[in-house]
Amino acid sequence: MKLLPFDYAIRNLGRSPKRLLLVIGGSALVCTLVLGSVAFSRGMETAMTASGLATNAFVVGSGSEESVERSEIPPSTGSILAASVDGLAMLAGQPAVSSEIHTAMPVSLVDAVSAEDAPPVLVRGFEPMAFAVHPQVRLREGRWPARGSDEVAAGPEALAKVPGSALGSHVAIAGVPFEIVGVFEAPGTVMHGEFWMRLDRLAQLTQRTTYSCVIAALGTAEIGDVDAFTSSRLDLESIAMTEHAYFAQLAEFFAPIRLLVLVTAILISSGGVLGGVNAMYAAFASRVREVGTLQALGFSRFAIAASLIVESTVACVSGSLVACVIGLALLDGVAIRFSMGSFGLAVDPSSLLAALLAGVLLGLLGAIPAIVRCLTLPIPSALRS
Amino acid sequence: MLTAFLFALTLALSEPPAATPPSIPAAVFIEAMPKDAKSASWVKKNTKQGDTVVFEAKIGGRAEPFVKNRASFMVADRALKSCDEIEGDTCGKPWDYCCESAESKKANMLMVQIVDASGKLLKCDANGVHGLAPLAVIVVEGVVASVDDKGNCTVDAKKIWVKPAAKKS
Known part of the structure; x- marks a missing residue:
């Protein structure tokens, strides 16, 4: 043809x-x-x-497997986990276990006209061990917030959510002014769009007596060891999975x-x-x-x-x-x-x-x-x- | 010389023997039901670490009562009603005892684990082994590994009797 x-x-x-x-x-x-x-x-x-590492154990309150923001676990969970599970990764002689609070709160510039319309931004309460379990996070400018202070660090996308905010400016988080003392980056992860403040200050701000989650770098331990721990500790009412599995579940949810x-x-x-x-x-x-x-x-x-x-x-x-x-x-x-x-x-x-x-x-x-x-x-x- | 070379080559190329994956020893499972079994809640209230106990319980207490890749599972006191025993309940996972309060669960549930000779938890699944399954009724003879006043109790099982599942007519 x-x-x-x-x-x-x-x-x-x-x-x-x-x-x-x-x-x-x-x-x-x-x-x-x-x-x-x-x-x-x-x-x-x-x-x-990218946000969840397969080498991290993620412990949240049972029933909150699909949303860490709803999760509540006793503050002692991290220390009990560190003492009970052998083989967790160590950093400077301490188990790499990070207790955190994750909560979405309205954030606006301090002198913003309408703070009521402020967009909710995820605010994470952290302790220094968080850097051992979140190696994706790097400080770009400034410094990390000091313990007990009215200071926050912000990811670039978090700053973009609050127009006019920058290093050195003051933002109102739930109506309380905080100074942005550092800008960090965690490209390709959800943390790139978060505000981070010290755990004790966020607990005080939110009037919480519980934390959201505990993240532990597994080291030579396996997720089964952490799962066996959470299963045997009925008083903690928690559940364990890998951080990767949590985010995979979240991706499925979305x-x-x-x-x-x-x-x-x-x-x-x-x-x-x-x-x-x-x-x-x-x-x-x-x-x-x-x-x-x-x-x-x-x-x-x-x-x-x-x-x-x-x-x-x-x-x-x-x-x-x-x-x-x-x-x-x-x-x-x-x-x-x-x-x-x-x-x-x-x-x-x-x-x-x-x-x-x-x-x-x-x-x-x-x-x-x-x-x-x-x-x-x-x-x-x-x-x- | 050639023989020695071939022997060395064979040794070099041969794969090392695969390590036997850990499993629950068959001797743990017994045919005759141990007598004078107590309840799970009795064990939690009246024992201390190191005590030998015999108790009856039902496997369940949460959505996934078996710990994955570990010979460990949660059991509930038989006095509690699992969702399948509640008329009209259509719970998808009737072994999670979702109708029970957190306090009731704390008081009536405990963990059973199977450990090796050195006391370490076996790294294998218990689910499906010798009839162990959610809602299976078992009698455990073992030693209390830990117990506290916060509601935590773990028993190292030495012998397990699994009640045969009722035949469906």
Whole structure:
């Protein structure tokens, strides 16, 4: 079977530059939306994976396995765990066990006009051993808050949540002013969007007599050892899992949100799809006589359909390449902030592949109505049209 | 010379014998039910570390009563009603005793573990071994490893009798 030359399809694309731009633009819009939604999903997944280490045991109150913010465990849990489980990692002769409080609180600038509308930001109460179990955290500027003081350290995304806040400025956390004395970073993790203050001060601020969790670096111990410990200590009413498992569970909890974003993107992009298909249909419909001529010259309907599909696919894939460039240049790493921290959009090979596949699919689907229109006419009718 | 070389080569290429994974010794499980079994709550109230005890209990007390990869599990006093014994209850995990208060759980539940000769907890699953399963009724003969006034009690099991599951008609 004789196919039409490849360059025939490519040259046809240039016959109407405006129409070509319209198709490429529509395709780029659709593919950008698909890329953005996949980047959202991948970013959230990546942040959850990076935030929790498989080498850390995560002890929370039983019944709060899906939300550490709801968890309450006795303050003595950390020290009892450190004394009871052999093989935990050691740092300077001390077991690497970090007791923490995690709570979302409204944070605004001290002199903000409307503190009531302040966004909730995750505030973590920590002790120095937290750095042994969270090696992702690095101090970028300033210093860490002192014990018992009205001081906090902030992640860059936490600062972005409170416009105007910076190192040295004062923020009101639950109405109490705190000085930002340090800026830390933990790229790719939820901690990048948190405020950290000393554990004793946060307990005092929230009037809590309990902590949220204990995180222990396992060392040569295994999670089964910590699980056996929490199971045998009925008085602590706690449960153990790896920190990685906790965040994997959390990622699963957020799966419907990721799906919702994807469905929304598909719904919005369906407008773009229809526009693209319409433009493609108009472009091909005006060439019915040309298609009839090709048939009269002996080219089969399949060969003509293949040429039209190539033409349509090349235009749409060009749009998806534009979407990939937009994604890499403008979307990659863009922070999405939510109550328990933040994560960045991840324009990775998966999201780029999704955009390219969307372009190919759009090209194939977009050509079908036009092919049906052009090739179902008898040759004499096509030549007379 | 060639023989020696081949022998050395064989030794070098042969894989070291795989270590036998730990398992609960079959001798732990007995056929005859020990007599004069007490209740789990009695054990918690009336014993001290090192006492030899015989008690009857039902496996359960939380959603996952068995500790993964460790020969350790939680049991509840038979006086407590598991969710399957409550008429009309459709609890998906009837062994979690979710209808009981935290105080009641503290007073009526304890941990059973199986340790090796050196007293270390065996690193193997107990779930499914010799009929051990959530809601299984067992009689344990063992030694109190730890007990305190905060509601914690752990018993090192030496012998376990598992009540045969009732045959479904």
